[in-house]
Amino acid sequence: MTRELKHIIYKTVIEANRKMTPGDVEKAVARSAGVDRKRVRLAVRDLVGRGELSYTYVYGTSFLERSFDRPVRLSKRIVIKPPQAPYESRPGEVVVDIVAGAAFGNGAHPTTRLVLRALDHIFGGNRCLERKAPLNGLDVGTGTGILAIALAKLGVQEVVGIDIDPCAVSESTHNVLLNGLAEQVSITNTPLEKLSSHFSVIVANIAYPTLRRMAPSLSARTEKNGLLILSGFLEPASKNLGETYCEHGFKLVREEAERGWACMTLHKRGSECP
Numbered sequence: 001m002t003r004e005l006k007h008i009i010y011k012t013v014i015e016a017n018r019k020m021t022p023g024d025v026e027k028a029v030a031r032s033a034g035v036d037r038k039r040v041r042l043a044v045r046d047l048v049g050r051g052e053l054s055y056t057y058v059y060g061t062s063f064l065e066r067s068f069d070r071p072v073r074l075s076k077r078i079v080i081k082p083p084q085a086p087y088e089s090r091p092g093e094v095v096v097d098i099v100a101g102a103a104f105g106n107g108a109h110p111t112t113r114l115v116l117r118a119l120d121h122i123f124g125g126n127r128c129l130e131r132k133a134p135l136n137g138l139d140v141g142t143g144t145g146i147l148a149i150a151l152a153k154l155g156v157q158e159v160v161g162i163d164i165d166p167c168a169v170s171e172s173t174h175n176v177l178l179n180g181l182a183e184q185v186s187i188t189n190t191p192l193e194k195l196s197s198h199f200s201v202i203v204a205n206i207a208y209p210t211l212r213r214m215a216p217s218l219s220a221r222t223e224k225n226g227l228l229i230l231s232g233f234l235e236p237a238s239k240n241l242g243e244t245y246c247e248h249g250f251k252l253v254r255e256e257a258e259r260g261w262a263c264m265t266l267h268k269r270g271s272e273c274p
């Protein structure tokens with residue numbers, strides 16, 4: 001039962017659609033597994049001790065979350081880990097080293113995972129992308145650089161990550177170096193509107209109002225037949241955002257949601273690809 005109980009606790013924490021306090025977890029698991037709260041508390045302690053869950057502290061409240069102090073698989077092929085954690089990768093796997101810092105993007109948020117899964121999906125065989133190697137990519141709001149690094153490791157030859165936050169620029173630059181990608185990935189605080197290149201793949205995990213405002217600029221920067229992956233907004237906003245981007249020359253090709261957060265992959269209409 002102890003192993004099963006730990007499994008239930010772990011699933012409860014990682015599948016919850018909101019952050020859970022230790023008390024929330026005890027109550028929910030005690031009820032669903034039919035055990036007393038003290039047993040749940042002891043099992044939680046063990047999961048934290050073994051590095052599977054960790055406590056986070058936000059504005060005076062403690063939460064229990066999946067631990068990123070060890071390698072964590074976030075999509076079929078993409079594994080995120082702290083640089084010091086040993087990991088033997090399997091063929092075809094993409095391993096991204098990320099130092100836990102203040103910038104957003106350690107894989108704990110559903111929106112980051114949604115974009116990584118979308119990238120995994122499109123690099124698993126997209127005929128529009130296959131046709132035009134070499135590819136270049138843009139990560140708008142790069143945070144830790146997690147998506148920019150994943151793009152490079154998935155085979156995008158040249159990647160630019162931009163962010164307006166100096167802390168994100170500093171941390172992502174450091175993460176790019178750690179992953180040995182200084183030649184392939186450049187990080188800058190240049191605003192999107194000031195960029196002039198066209199990109200085959202663009203990812204933007206940013207708040208909804210910013211994504212709406214960025215539609216003309218993101219459209220201008222996406223190559224014909226290129227792909228744009230958006231996340232950072234809640235499911236009810238999808239329809240409106242999808243319509244806005246369709247008005248700017250895109251077609252919705254894939255949608256996914258996790259814990260109420262949504263992600264869409266859009267194809268920029270062009271002459272070669274329907």
Ligand SMILES: C[S@@+](CC[C@H](N)C(=O)[O-])C[C@H]1O[C@@H](n2cnc3c(N)ncnc32)[C@H](O)[C@@H]1O
Binds near residue numbers: 112140143144147165
């Ligand atoms: C939700 S985080 C995403 C971080 C990372 N890309 C990920 O997916 O985990 C959004 C990031 O966008 C940055 N940001 C917000 N507005 C921006 C803008 N107008 N241009 C560039 N970056 C922006 C923030 O500083 C933050 O680092």
